[in-house]
Amino acid sequence: MEPITQLSQLDLTRRYTYADYLTWQLTDWVELIRGKVRLMNPAPKRAHQDITRNIELPIMQFLRGKSCKMYHAPFDVRLTRTTPNGDASIETVVQPDICVICDPQKLDERGCLGAPDWIIEILSPGTVARDTKEKFDLYEEVGVHEY
Numbered sequence: 001m002e003p004i005t006q007l008s009q010l011d012l013t014r015r016y017t018y019a020d021y022l023t024w025q026l027t028d029w030v031e032l033i034r035g036k037v038r039l040m041n042p043a044p045k046r047a048h049q050d051i052t053r054n055i056e057l058p059i060m061q062f063l064r065g066k067s068c069k070m071y072h073a074p075f076d077v078r079l080t081r082t083t084p085n086g087d088a089s090i091e092t093v094v095q096p097d098i099c100v101i102c103d104p105q106k107l108d109e110r111g112c113l114g115a116p117d118w119i120i121e122i123l124s125p126g127t128v129a130r131d132t133k134e135k136f137d138l139y140e141e142v143g144v145h146e147y
Contacts, residue, residue: 003024003025005026007037010024010037012036015035015036015091016035018089018090031092031095032092035092040095041126048122052072052097056070056098059098063100067104069100069104071111072097072098072099073096075111077093077111077112077119078093078111078114079092079093079114080114092138092142094138097122099112099120102117114142115144116144117145117146118146119144119147120147
C-alpha cells in the first residue's frame with residue numbers, strides 16, 4: 001500500500017482510527033473527529049496568532065511552578081471512547097489552539113491521551129460552527145473541565 005501523502009488519497013466519507021492517522025504523511029493539518037477526517041485551516045492568520053500569544057502569556061505565568069502544563073497547536077489530543085464490547089478505541093485526534101493538562105499521566109511523546117483539563121479554541125469565521133457545536137459537544141462528552 002502506498003503511503004498517504006495527500007488529502008486526495010483519503011476517502012472523506014470513511015471512518016478512520018488513530019492507527020490510520022499515524023500512518024499518514026500529510027503536510028496539511030487534519031483532525032480526526034469520531035473517525036471522520038476534518039480539514040483544518042491552513043496556517044493561522046496574524047490576528048489569530050496575536051490572540052493566541054495574548055492568551056498564552058498570562059496562562060504560562062499563572063502555571064509557573066505548578067504541575068499543570070500548557071500546550072498549543074499542533075499538539076495531538078487523543079480522545080478515547082469505549083466500544084460496545086468494552087474495548088477502548090481512539091478515533092478522535094484534535095488540535096486545540098491551547099490546552100492545559102494537569103495530570104502528567106495523560107502526557108506522552110505523542111501528545112495527550114485523554115481529556116485535557118482546559119481547552120481554548122480561538123474562533124475563526126470558518127471554524128465557528130465546528131468549534132461551538134461539534135467540538136463543544138465532543139469536549140463535554142469526554143470530560144473536559146473548561147472550554
